[in-house]
Amino acid sequence: MKDRYAQIQFIAANYLRLQGLRMVPIGLLVLFTGIWNNSRQGDLSGPILSFVGIAALYWLIDLYYNQVFGRVTPTPAQHKVELIVSITFSILAILSFVLDSAKILPISMLGVTLAGALAVDFWQATRSVRGEAFALFPEMLVSAIVIFIVSILPIFGITWWEAFGFKAQVEGMLAFDGIVLIVAGMWGHLRIRRNLSAGEAKSNDIAL
Amino acid sequence: MTSPFEQLANLDKLIHEPARLAILTALSACESADFTALRRLTGLSDGNLSVQLSKLEEAGLIKTKKQFVGKKPNTHVQISAKGLEAVQRHWERLDAIRKNAEAWENDTPTPET
Numbered sequence: 001m002k003d004r005y006a007q008i009q010f011i012a013a014n015y016l017r018l019q020g021l022r023m024v025p026i027g028l029l030v031l032f033t034g035i036w037n038n039s040r041q042g043d044l045s046g047p048i049l050s051f052v053g054i055a056a057l058y059w060l061i062d063l064y065y066n067q068v069f070g071r072v073t074p075t076p077a078q079h080k081v082e083l084i085v086s087i088t089f090s091i092l093a094i095l096s097f098v099l100d101s102a103k104i105l106p107i108s109m110l111g112v113t114l115a116g117a118l119a120v121d122f123w124q125a126t127r128s129v130r131g132e133a134f135a136l137f138p139e140m141l142v143s144a145i146v147i148f149i150v151s152i153l154p155i156f157g158i159t160w161w162e163a164f165g166f167k168a169q170v171e172g173m174l175a176f177d178g179i180v181l182i183v184a185g186m187w188g189h190l191r192i193r194r195n196l197s198a199g200e201a202k203s204n205d206i207a208l
Numbered sequence: 209m210t211s212p213f214e215q216l217a218n219l220d221k222l223i224h225e226p227a228r229l230a231i232l233t234a235l236s237a238c239e240s241a242d243f244t245a246l247r248r249l250t251g252l253s254d255g256n257l258s259v260q261l262s263k264l265e266e267a268g269l270i271k272t273k274k275q276f277v278g279k280k281p282n283t284h285v286q287i288s289a290k291g292l293e294a295v296q297r298h299w300e301r302l303d304a305i306r307k308n309a310e311a312w313e314n315d316t317p318t319p320e321t
Contacts, residue, residue, distance in 0.1 A: 070244025
């Protein structure tokens with residue numbers, strides 16, 4: 001009996017985080033950045049149009065979730081932690097991008113940072129449901145592991161990005177991260193749709 | 209020591225009712241939720257959710273705020289301090305009853321065949 005209530009509590013505490021489609025525009029932005037950086041055409045009309053399109057897509061997704069799934073406001077404590085984590089990983093991502101562009105390290109620090117951000121997100125969301133953590137939020141942990149593995153492949157001499165036509169690891173990694181975020185977002189959306197369309201809870205009010 | 213059955217019978221029935229316990233459990237994990245989100249989270253029908261929210265509000269366990277988003281009415285629901293304390297205490301009691309039931313089961317002699 002308690003499992004159902006634990007699931008309700010978990011979803012209520014992570015309502016925004018579990019709305020997977022919100023990750024799709026972010027993934028598209030990262031993917032387009034990688035592709036545009038790789039082509040280096042100097043023409044900014046493409047990135048500007050992409051940015052406007054992605055912002056419009058995010059607005060539509062926000063509207064969809066608010067109308068179909070409703071709004072849940074996180075507690076001030078949850079909001080504060082999310083803000084601190086977001087700012088910290090944004091700074092780390094910029095530093096990693098600079099490091100990767102300078103080609104100082106053999107691994108992709110951008111990928112390692114994103115994997116770390118996803119792993120922290122997974123840990124934060126599932127702290128209260130340790131035993132069932134993976135079943136409730138699998139896409140974050142799987143994405144973190146996949147991105148981490150691909151990030152360290154150059155250590156083993158695997159320059160995978162060349163096979164896909166990318167000039168450098170940083171562009172290839174951006175495109176790969178974007179694709180992973182899009183897939184994880186869609187996966188998360190399908191899962192939350194399934195979890196929130198369960199049959200009506202039985203009320204035994206009359207018996208009581 | 210009271211038996212688990214007696215302890216179960218002494219539970220607060222206003223909170224222990226499954227639909228209301230689901231609503232309070234959801235609200236205890238966030239600042240507030242609107243009607244649509246609560247309907248999704250609990251799986252209750254519109255009518256049933258309205259009835260349960262009225263009962264919880266009458267008991268002072270939740271606070272509701274009705275507003276309009278465009279032309280659509282939107283109800284925001286927040287758990288009160290009394291409601292939060294009550295649902296936390298309720299889960300603690302249920303955990304205690306579960307442990308007590310396990311100990312009681314082990315202590316009860318099995319009939320010989």
